[in-house]
Amino acid sequence: MQIGVPVRLIYIEFEGATHAIRNPEYEFQSDSKFKLWDDCFSFPDLLVYLERSEKIQVRYEDQEGAVRRVEATGALSELLQHEIDHLDGILAIDRALDRNSLCTRDEYIRRYGARG
Numbered sequence: 001m002q003i004g005v006p007v008r009l010i011y012i013e014f015e016g017a018t019h020a021i022r023n024p025e026y027e028f029q030s031d032s033k034f035k036l037w038d039d040c041f042s043f044p045d046l047l048v049y050l051e052r053s054e055k056i057q058v059r060y061e062d063q064e065g066a067v068r069r070v071e072a073t074g075a076l077s078e079l080l081q082h083e084i085d086h087l088d089g090i091l092a093i094d095r096a097l098d099r100n101s102l103c104t105r106d107e108y109i110r111r112y113g114a115r116g
């Protein structure tokens with residue numbers, strides 16, 4: 001997403017609520033990683049096998065400009081890293097681990113069943 005103001009902004013939907021996250025910065029990214037098949041609305045028919053930090057801490061501003069911090073593991077950690085990557089112009093495909101790390105959604109479903 002590109003917007004013409006000098007604010008780095010992402011909206012995430014998590015556990016039924018929408019959160020505005022302005023100017024996120026990592027304060028911590030664990031060295032321990034997990035691997036997953038990631039997908040993206042930018043290329044809906046493709047999944048990418050990649051690595052994310054298990055645990056992160058992110059400093060950001062809420063819609064009123066108040067500084068907040070979120071510590072995340074699991075699904076939220078994965079989501080935040082995906083969206084912060086977008087702000088930095090990095091797509092999941094840029095993080096593909098190797099030449100076998102791309103998979104069409106049809107093939108993925110054949111291999112593993114439907115996702116989420």
Ligand SMILES: [Zn+2]
Pocket residue numbers: 039040041042082086
């Ligand atoms: Zn995406």
